[in-house]
Amino acid sequence: MAQTGTGKTAAFALPILSQLDSSQQTPQALVLAPTRELALQVCEAFERYASHQRNVHVLPIYGGQGYGTQLSALRRGVDVVVGTPGRIMDHLEKGTLDLSELRFLVLDEADEMLKMGFAEDVETILADTPDTKQVALFSATMPAQIRRISQQYLTDPEQITVKSKTSTNTNITQRYLVVSYSQKVDALTRILEVENFDGLIIFVRTKNETETLAEKLRARGYTAAAISGDVAQANREKTVNQLKAGKLDILVATDVAARGLDVERITHVVNFDLPIDTESYVHRIGRTGRAGRTGDAISFVTPRERRTLANIEKATRQTLDQMQLPSVEDVNATRLSRFDEAITTALESTDRIAAFRDIIAHYVEHHDVPEADVAAALAVVAQGETPLLLDPEVERQERFERGSRDRDERAARRDDRGERPERRPRGGGDFVQYRLAVGKRQHVDPRQIVGALANEGGFRREDFGRIDIKPNFSLVELPADLPADALDRLRDTRISGQLIEIRRDSGAPRRSERAPWSDPRGERPERRDRDDRGARGGRDDRGPRDDRPARKPRH
Numbered sequence: 001m002a003q004t005g006t007g008k009t010a011a012f013a014l015p016i017l018s019q020l021d022s023s024q025q026t027p028q029a030l031v032l033a034p035t036r037e038l039a040l041q042v043c044e045a046f047e048r049y050a051s052h053q054r055n056v057h058v059l060p061i062y063g064g065q066g067y068g069t070q071l072s073a074l075r076r077g078v079d080v081v082v083g084t085p086g087r088i089m090d091h092l093e094k095g096t097l098d099l100s101e102l103r104f105l106v107l108d109e110a111d112e113m114l115k116m117g118f119a120e121d122v123e124t125i126l127a128d129t130p131d132t133k134q135v136a137l138f139s140a141t142m143p144a145q146i147r148r149i150s151q152q153y154l155t156d157p158e159q160i161t162v163k164s165k166t167s168t169n170t171n172i173t174q175r176y177l178v179v180s181y182s183q184k185v186d187a188l189t190r191i192l193e194v195e196n197f198d199g200l201i202i203f204v205r206t207k208n209e210t211e212t213l214a215e216k217l218r219a220r221g222y223t224a225a226a227i228s229g230d231v232a233q234a235n236r237e238k239t240v241n242q243l244k245a246g247k248l249d250i251l252v253a254t255d256v257a258a259r260g261l262d263v264e265r266i267t268h269v270v271n272f273d274l275p276i277d278t279e280s281y282v283h284r285i286g287r288t289g290r291a292g293r294t295g296d297a298i299s300f301v302t303p304r305e306r307r308t309l310a311n312i313e314k315a316t317r318q319t320l321d322q323m324q325l326p327s328v329e330d331v332n333a334t335r336l337s338r339f340d341e342a343i344t345t346a347l348e349s350t351d352r353i354a355a356f357r358d359i360i361a362h363y364v365e366h367h368d369v370p371e372a373d374v375a376a377a378l379a380v381v382a383q384g385e386t387p388l389l390l391d392p393e394v395e396r397q398e399r400f401e402r403g404s405r406d407r408d409e410r411a412a413r414r415d416d417r418g419e420r421p422e423r424r425p426r427g428g429g430d431f432v433q434y435r436l437a438v439g440k441r442q443h444v445d446p447r448q449i450v451g452a453l454a455n456e457g458g459f460r461r462e463d464f465g466r467i468d469i470k471p472n473f474s475l476v477e478l479p480a481d482l483p484a485d486a487l488d489r490l491r492d493t494r495i496s497g498q499l500i501e502i503r504r505d506s507g508a509p510r511r512s513e514r515a516p517w518s519d520p521r522g523e524r525p526e527r528r529d530r531d532d533r534g535a536r537g538g539r540d541d542r543g544p545r546d547d548r549p550a551r552k553p554r555h
Contacts (some may be wrong), residue, residue, distance in 0.1 A: 063456030117451030199265030
């Protein structure tokens, strides 16, 4: 048991690499991870640790990636497989992954796998691998279900706990700002002006907000990009590499998209939207301050979210310091300081300064202008149309106008969507109903559905509407603007070992989904509407019932 960022990956990767048998042709180690991002991070760690070893082959296996690449690598031979439970199950079902000689099996972030509904898949994989394997389980918490799995599948296990006084790293400075929703973008801009950051991640609650906020930041001159579950894996990897290389300074992300992200440049994390649970908060701010480095975490708290903030402080046993919104004077002071630094840096380029000194002298001689005025004019040219310093009065007026526009936009969205746009009623424009060929008879619960679709299809929790589990099938509401390839990614997804066969709900189940007693629409005949039943098999033929006494109401 250990918190995020404490070196769990090295704790299992280094011992495994030291014991690999170069003569074995089949996979020797399997690492199960809850998300594709974490699987890729673990795979990169293995490759980094094995950079001085010869002929060590590591393969990531996760949903959203084509089977062709994975099958080719498996045919060539791999030593370590790092994958998500759903895709590993697919390969086992197809017979394309041979775990008959597996020596090591690691469950990484086991508590997160259970939360995403992978418990049954994990147990199936554990049961289908050799009894002689060594099993290692890594988790931030130890709920009862994980403890039961450890007792059933681990042999004489030793429990190692990395104790911490708080749930968050002490080298992360945690602050919060009380701000209304309409002022968040302006507050963020002010903070970015005065904070000395290198790489920064901004967390928002929904995938739609990632691109919206990234666009607003780009319009303000920042190099920002968005990642969410809807972004293709190749594009996500490209964006993260740009962040690592310094070509990108700000990443706007959702929780799942940034899970397992480890970039040394990240000095700041901003919770633009406060997470609703403590665990998400810990994982978010854990993206900075890793491996002993220092980091800063800033959370925006609306007046209504003060209780959520109190719950986070109580759970992490750490008090967040309240910060004040940087003033216009603070921003101007920071801009002047950076302008001074730019001048100092330029003065150090002695060769270029000498060339320009002659040009300035020539201008002063022929135009009779003081050198100080020429320097000021050059500063104006270098600055462009944007003023170096903010005018407090102009800034107040612009902030008022932006706030009014934001309020108008939110009011228009409420008129279009109703009071709760994130959960429109079934049949509305935001959600479309899909049918899955698994139900109560397969012991399916909503967590398994959310976990499988989130992992294989890249969905977020807010992408799910109502989930209605029937005896032989399930109905799930998903976004109406679902990408065309989303269903393709889910084609081979299984829950409880059975293909989900996801498709748009037309009201009529497949023949395999019907129970023996059902009619062609898959419903019990006696439960259909009265209008469909007519008069219950000709009740009118039995005579009127008007002479019967009225029934007493049941209490």
